[in-house]
Amino acid sequence: MTRLWGGRFSREPSALMQQFNDSITFDIRLWDADIRGSIAYAKALARAGLITRKEAATLVRGLRTIHAEFSQGAFTVKPGDEDIHTAVERRLRELVGEVAGKLHTGRSRNDQVATDVRLFVLDAIRELVGLLEDVQAALLAQAEPHVETLMPGYTHLQRAQPISFAHWCLSHFWALERDKHRLRDCARRTAVLPLGSGALAGNPFGIARRALARALGFAALSENSLDAVSDRDFIAEFLFDCALVGVHLSRLAEDLVIYASAEFGFVAFDDAFATGSSLMPQKKNPDAMELARGKSGRLIGNLVAVLTLLKGLPTAYNKDLQEDKPPLFDSLDTLRLALPVVAGAVRTLRVNVERMRAALDPAMLATDVADYLVRKGVPFREAHHLVGRAVALAEQRSVGLHQLTLEDWRSIAPHFDADVAEVFDFARSVAMRNVEGGTAPDAVRRQLRLARRVLSARSRRKPPTASPPPAAS
Ligand code: ARG
Numbered sequence: 481m482t483r484l485w486g487g488r489f490s491r492e493p494s495a496l497m498q499q500f501n502d503s504i505t506f507d508i509r510l511w512d513a514d515i516r517g518s519i520a521y522a523k524a525l526a527r528a529g530l531i532t533r534k535e536a537a538t539l540v541r542g543l544r545t546i547h548a549e550f551s552q553g554a555f556t557v558k559p560g561d562e563d564i565h566t567a568v569e570r571r572l573r574e575l576v577g578e579v580a581g582k583l584h585t586g587r588s589r590n591d592q593v594a595t596d597v598r599l600f601v602l603d604a605i606r607e608l609v610g611l612l613e614d615v616q617a618a619l620l621a622q623a624e625p626h627v628e629t630l631m632p633g634y635t636h637l638q639r640a641q642p643i644s645f646a647h648w649c650l651s652h653f654w655a656l657e658r659d660k661h662r663l664r665d666c667a668r669r670t671a672v673l674p675l676g677s678g679a680l681a682g683n684p685f686g687i688a689r690r691a692l693a694r695a696l697g698f699a700a701l702s703e704n705s706l707d708a709v710s711d712r713d714f715i716a717e718f719l720f721d722c723a724l725v726g727v728h729l730s731r732l733a734e735d736l737v738i739y740a741s742a743e744f745g746f747v748a749f750d751d752a753f754a755t756g757s758s759l760m761p762q763k764k765n766p767d768a769m770e771l772a773r774g775k776s777g778r779l780i781g782n783l784v785a786v787l788t789l790l791k792g793l794p795t796a797y798n799k800d801l802q803e804d805k806p807p808l809f810d811s812l813d814t815l816r817l818a819l820p821v822v823a824g825a826v827r828t829l830r831v832n833v834e835r836m837r838a839a840l841d842p843a844m845l846a847t848d849v850a851d852y853l854v855r856k857g858v859p860f861r862e863a864h865h866l867v868g869r870a871v872a873l874a875e876q877r878s879v880g881l882h883q884l885t886l887e888d889w890r891s892i893a894p895h896f897d898a899d900v901a902e903v904f905d906f907a908r909s910v911a912m913r914n915v916e917g918g919t920a921p922d923a924v925r926r927q928l929r930l931a932r933r934v935l936s937a938r939s940r941r942k943p944p945t946a947s948p949p950p951a952a953s
Pocket of ligand 1: 503507563589590593797799801802803
């Protein structure tokens with residue numbers, strides 16, 4: 481058994497302690513980052529004259545073999561492989577012999593694991609940005625043909641004012657756009673190299689940190705070794721970003737659950753993204769959306785877990801920090817599945833234009849009637865009050881607001897003319913909201929152009945990323 485720290489101990493840890501202490505069951509996922517980091521570190525050791533070029537070449541060759549083993553699913557974890565760092569070093573020794581013992585010179589698992597997780601998060605961010613864009617693309621595709629499809633817009637889930645379906649689609653598009661910006665911003669702070677910080681005090685062998693950073697794709701060096709080995713801010717930030725994505729997905733999902741109900745009937749999910757009931761044969765349930773909504777709970781939980789973990793830790797590394805990984809992996813895995821499902825469900829959504837239109841109620845134009853009075857010189861507060869009285873009158877008569885006669889209107893205010901009838905036109909109401917960001921078709925077309933541009937920049941804008949795989953380095 482190859483423990484990295486056995487020297488001062490005379491007895492093996494108890495089986496229970498090993499089980500409690502080992503992290504290999506989950507941190508094995510860092511294998512790619514760990515091997516990349518070690519390849520770069522082996523080269524840095526040679527550059528610093530701590531090992532010969534030949535020794536470095538031997539180490540790199542061994543590490544590449546291990547990388548290939550992992551890639552092919554051929555790596556076997558052995559008893560004593562406490563964590564991914566131990567496992568890789570143990571295997572390296574099996575492959576290249578005693579020279580493997582030189583790889584860890586000046587390095588600690590503390591700066592190693594901090595480096596690995598940063599590389600992992602940078603990859604995760606790149607992946608999530610791509611998956612977010614797939615959801616955005618689905619929303620955009622749904623929006624395109626529905627610039628003039630009218631539906632009720634709601635506040636307090638009460639019919640408020642008419643909007644277009646495209647406008648609704650794009651409202652969720654922009655929330656996801658902000659999520660992408662947040663993730664890219666998180667990447668800037670993640671791309672800071674801790675390697676060279678040693679256990680806590682720094683590397684004593686004059687290792688060239690700048691070259692290490694360049695080789696691994698980091699944009700900057702950590703400024704303080706104590707901070708570097710204990711800083712997990714980037715994980716907390718990443719988990720916040722994931723949690724907010726979850727919150728955004730849950731809101732999109734909730735809208736669609738409501739819109740897909742028989743009472744609304746605005747949309748229908750494709751069979752591929754719905755499920756049935758084991759008891760009621762007629763049921764078609766929006767489980768995809770309910771799960772997307774429900775999974776936001778664990779995304780928020782993972783953030784809270786890591787914040788709680790970090791709170792009150794004494795300076796530098798503490799084993800508590802090993803617990804940062806399960807929440808990190810879980811949030812990534814959750815979104816890795818939820819985002820493509822939401823993208824698929826949105827892409828295949830069927831829109832019922834007639835049902836949307838039928839849900840429009842002339843009372844939703846009450847604000848437009850008030851605006852009509854404003855254009856005739858009535859102060860808005862007063863106009864609001866007068867139209868409120870008209871609504872009450874219509875209610876009392878059990879007629880629609882649009883069915884009041886000119887006489888009725890005149891009884892409320894002398895400013896009303898026959899042209900008040902023109903206000904009762906949903907398309908006109910929507911078209912008037914032509915300000916930037918409004919729901920008017922022209923304004924929504926501007927939005928669409930902008931949204932298309934955001935997505936076409938896709939491949940060009942990448943967050944700072946990690947180095948290419950070992951074979952290419
Ligand atoms: N498995 C450990 C972790 O994830 C690696 C670092 C161990 N460092 C130590 N001083 N025991 O945090």
